[in-house]
Amino acid sequence: MSETRLFEIVCKWCGCLLVTVERLRDAEIAVITDHLRVCHPFESREGTPMLGEVMARVTCRTVERV
Ligand SMILES: [Zn+2]
Numbered sequence: 001m002s003e004t005r006l007f008e009i010v011c012k013w014c015g016c017l018l019v020t021v022e023r024l025r026d027a028e029i030a031v032i033t034d035h036l037r038v039c040h041p042f043e044s045r046e047g048t049p050m051l052g053e054v055m056a057r058v059t060c061r062t063v064e065r066v
Contacts (some may be wrong), residue, residue: 008061013040018058032058 009018009032018035019028032054040057 004065006063006065008063010059010061011035011039012057012059020063029054 006020006022007024008020009024009028010016011018016035016039019031021028029051033049036049036054036057
């Protein structure tokens with residue numbers, strides 16, 4: 001079976017679509033982390049946030065690939 005679902009990662013603060021991916025990998029997580037750090041620095045702490053902290057700040061939507 002082919003994968004037809006994609007994940008859309010949307011910032012909870014600004015509603016900006018950050019990445020659309022089949023699977024979350026380090027590269028995508030880095031994009032999300034960078035966005036939070038640059039656009040919402042008041043929410044970011046020093047150092048690299050834990051994955052759970054990053055994911056708590058974004059909304060993950062599942063979309064069907066057309
Ligand atoms: Zn944002």
